[in-house]
Amino acid sequence: MTKNSTSSTTVPDTVWLGRGRHLGPEPEQDVRRNLIALKAAGVLDDFLDLDPVEAARSTVLHPRDESADPGPSARRLFEARWRVADDVTVRAHLTTYDPEPRRKDGEGVAWVLAAEAERAWDAHWASPATMFWPDSERVPWDHGTVPGVRLRTTNQLPKDDDKLRHRLRDCTKQSWFIHVVVHEAMTPDAVGERPISTFLPPSLRHRVVEHRATPEQAQIADFAMKRELSVRMPRGGAVILPPAPKIPGYDAERFSVRSVFLDGLAPTELLDRIKEFAALPRPLQADAERALTQLRQGWHLLTPDEELVHAQGMVTRYAEALEAMTNSRDRYQEAAEAAQAALADVTGGDGVPRPPAPGHVKADGSPLSALTKAFGRFRDPNK
Incomplete structure (x- = not known):
């Protein structure tokens, strides 16, 4: 898999994109089991399990295009089709990749997921991630491309100053997700440790990574964000980190929340800011553009x-x-x-x-x- 670069093209409003790493022993088997179960339950119309080489040779809708090939490190391709509100058809394509040999942690099978609907995406639709991956804590499919970062949970910022700055920098440059930093005014109880993403609509839930700064990290986290990203973190509040480069419409003040109460109730103001941020036009990165091309030009699962x-x-x-x-x-x-x-x-x-x-x-x-x-x-x- 290659490094990201940006283009002037923005992500279409019909498209849902995601990527991460699966740290378990049988990632493809986890996908197969979930697809089989969802098709049997009538959630999916159909799915395909494909070998990358054979899939490239048998593309049926379009002439073979090199940009639609997943590359030599691809392990397996999966296609799925389902319907959402008003019989809107969604087509999704997931590719698993061998671990990158140069990764310092050397762990995990990488995956890239692209889904496209027949009309503009609605955040209340089912998450494409849970069409392929089981939404279970026992299946570790939700690790980010940045080491130490995970979806569906809270991620404590590193204690070390340098590691903290590197974490923030890597998340804004490498990740496709929305990153939110929440400062804990006081150490929360078990209810307060609940991720804020659980209050988000299904399709937005798996696009948000939540970072937590402990009470004593107020100054160090604020200084690191100001230095690296030109944003400030309010004490006891939260801030949505800007991607690099910044997207049009992003304003640090607009996407900061002064107070977030970690009492188990929905933080309405922060949730509204996340939804507003998610609606901003996003540059289509090179890796994301290739994933979208594979979905559109390498599609096999016909009605x-x-x-x-x-x-x-x-x-x-x-x-x-x-x-x-x-x-x-x-x-x-x-x-x-x-x-x-x-x-x-x-x-x-x-x-x-x-x-x-x-x-x-x-x-x-x-x-x-x-x-x-x-x-x-x-x-x-x-x-």
Whole structure:
């Protein structure tokens, strides 16, 4: 998997993107079990489990495009199709990758997930992540690409100043998720340790990473954010970190909340700011663009209607190819017959060349010239 770079293209409002690492022993088996269970329950219309090499060779909707290939480190491809409100079809594509050899922690199978709906994405729809991964704490699929960061839980900021700054910097540059830092005004009880993401709509829940700063980290965390990201962390409040580079519409004051009570109740103001931030246009990073291309151009899981349209299109293309071959054969046959006629004129029909009669041959009208013109039809089939 390659490093990120940004482009002027923004993420379409129909698309849901996510990526992370699975630290368990059988990631693909966890996906298969979940897909089988959801299809049996009628949640999924259908799914496919594909080998990357075979999938690249058998792409049916589009001609093979190198940008749609998952790359040599891909382990497995999964496609799933389901419907949400008002029969809106969602198509999703998940690819698992071998661990990156240069990672310091050297752990985990990487995964990339791209989903696209037939209309603008609604945060209240089911999360595409839970269509492939079981939403269970016992399955460790939710680790971020940044070491030490995980979805579905709270992540304590490192105690060390340098590690804290590196954590913040890596999260804003490498991650596709929304990162929120919450400062604990006092050490929370078990209810207060509950992640704020549990109060978010399903499709937004798995796009948010929550970091926690302990009461004694107020100054060090605030200083690190001011230095690295040009934002401030209110004491006992929260701030949504800006991605790098910053996206249009981001304002540090707007996406900071003065007070967040960790009492087990929904922090309404912070939740509203997260939803507002999620609605901002996001640059489509290079890795994300490749994932979206794979989804659109490497799709295999067709509906019956799509299979019929595809079959009709194949029949039309084969008929056009056959007609072109027939026309080409007819042109070459005409040229061959003309060549045989010219050869007969030269040899008199018995294979023995005849000299031209005196006074009856023009400068450019010899039998040899006629034969040359006839054979010239082979070189120019348009004649």
